[in-house]
Amino acid sequence: MAQRKKQVxxxxxxxxxxxxxxxxxNPFKDKKTWETIAEILSTAEFVIDGRRVRERTDLLVEKFKQKENVSVKSSGVVEDYxxxxxxxxxxxxxxxxEIRVQEENREQSNTKEIKMKTMAERISLPLKREMLILMF
Incomplete structure (x- = not known):
């Protein structure tokens, strides 16, 4: 049976x-960086893996966003940090x-795909006409 990791x-x-x-x-650009961060942070007393680093960061960011939203709504002013x-x-x-960059890349690839389809249709249309002419 696999031994459970020690709770930290x-x-x-x-x-x-x-x-x-x-x-x-900036591990948002390369997901493998989470492991690198974990290795840097790990000591003899404090051992952490990449998944826990990512999850802890996500948790801290989520709590921060929630607290910031409540703060702005209640006072209307962003507080000192x-x-x-x-x-x-x-x-x-x-x-x-990083989310914005990924969305832009997705849009660019969609645009390229549409252009490729349009070009393919333009090329195939004259060929279809020639085939029809030859058939008659």
Missing amino acids: RITDFNDLKLLKEVVAQ DEKQMLLQEITELLEE
């Missing part, structure tokens, strides 16, 4: 180290930028 408590100190590495490495919140804001911007 993540402290604010660990969160700050994690967030700094996420900002420095501490270091952790500033890092989370930067990570949120990195994530949104």
Whole structure:
């Protein structure tokens, strides 16, 4: 039977180290970078894998967004940030930028696909006409 991984408590100190590495490495561009971050953060007492790094980052970002939405709705003004919140804001911007780039790439590939189909239709249309002429 596989031995279960030891449960690790993540402290604010660990969160700050994690967030700094996420900002420095930007794992949203290359998913393999999560493992690199995990290796950097892991010590003898604190062992973490890439999946947990990603999930913890996602959790922190989600909590940050929820708190920010509540703050803006209640006061109408964005509040001052501490270091952790500033890092989370930067990570949120990195994530949104990567999503925007992926959407642009998707749109470009769709546009290329449509152009290719149009060109194929233009090429095949005269051939179809010639075939019809030859048949008669």
